[in-house]
Amino acid sequence: MPVTLDQGEGRCVIRLDGEINIGSAAELKELLLQALASGRELRIDLEHATELDVTALQLLWAAEREARGSSRGFTLAGQVPGEISVAMGDAGLETFPAGVEGK
């Protein structure tokens, strides 16, 4: 499964694995909605992601906006692979999400 959700105490972690593209966008959206509905802090683990396309980037961006709008935490877990940082840069999104640090 390229996208998985772990709901722990106080926070939800969504793990993205491999290529996250239009094929997994609907699933990612569902999990983000579930995580936001839980009221917990949301963490996105990109450590094992190899590619994020536009559909994934805009879903994460929308989720971050909603999490921050309702004063819930939205952070990235672990380190962001270099290629993901490059993809974000290529998309003109160097500052998104807050706290992205390339390897």
Next chain:
Amino acid sequence: MLDKDKFKQAFLEEAREILVELESSLLALNDNRGDNELVGRAFRALHTIKGSGAMFGFDELAAFSHNLENAFDEVRNGRLEVTSELINLSLAALDQIKAMLDEAAGGAGASGAASAEILAKLRQLTGKPETHAAEAAPSPPSAPPTATSGVTRDWQIRFCPGADLMRAGANPLLLLRELKQLGSLRIKASMAAIPPLGELDPERCYISWDMTLSTSAPREAISDVFIFVADSCELTIEPGTEPAAGPASSTAAVKSKTPKPKFPPWGRRASDTPDNASSIRVPAAKLDQFVNLVGELVTVQARLVEIAARREDPDVVAVSEEIERLTSALRENSISIRMLPIRATFERFRRLVHDLARDLHKEVELTIEGADTELDKSVIDQLNDPLMHLIRNSMDHGIEPPEIRLAASKRPSATIHLSARHSGDSVLISVADDGGGIDAEAVRNRAIE
């Protein structure tokens, strides 16, 4: 999944049409070797096939086309001359691309050895190394090698993907990366159109981009990056306020705003006029079914007329007459839908004439008249073989080698004239040549043997 398979299928159909155009351009180029417009058409056809092929996962086809496209870029930039060798090699490559498309559609496999041989010859011709699949395919649509103007200037580019761009298999990030290859790119994403998560269509691109590109490449090179998505996006490319270097440009502001999606998303071809934009592609089988149903309706309607006449009920007669009028209009309409100009069939023989002339060491020019004459599709389908045999016969036996023609005070180059014209309720199709005609003596001798 999604509409991807549908788009792939449409790509295969579209690519075949592009190949027909490409073949026509190559053959015309053979006759007019200094025609830059034809070189540009060939280049663009290859660029489209490469880019859209890569976009839909046909990496081998994309890489192969890329090599040929590069050769035509060399021609475009005056570094390579149009020769018979290049034309013949390009035609062989075109056949190979056709075989790859057939393979992708479930037909027989294209020969890898043939591809390798063509690419080796292309390398010899251009003196350039082969571009491998890994270089051409992963970043579709890859940038066409571009002539630079020598002056670096800024361009303001705004790119707003349309609603279906992602669904069609396109990837905006690849386009942005490709743009980056042209020069120094400053890029700003606009996220303003992204709706709340619950309302967000996960397969649609909501992000748009404003970019400033400093490059010495011409505007055409920038728009070429977006060639395959031109109909699925809004794109504006405007010169920056001041050139980054060099003298002030006299270029007028150029603004290209593409229309809303109407075509398959891999780009618009030069021949796509507004007329084409309002037409749709229908499988021939569906059309046949439609015509058959209209035929059955005509039969049933004739029975209704008979019954109405027998009953002498004015209401039934009135309805019957109305249905008769509508059925007649429908029948005429369905017949007209099946009428096609004979142009495509005629034009196809240019390649046959070119290849046969090369193999037989004869010089032959094919002239065409009345290509817009319309015929029923089923008739056109059946004309191909007889016309092919007539032309082959003419070239094999009727047309003399150049030296014999010269000795007979004829031009060394022979002519085959294909024509179609209306005559009463028929269409007359003729094949004429200025060769030596039938050698009656040879025919008689062969008959006696």
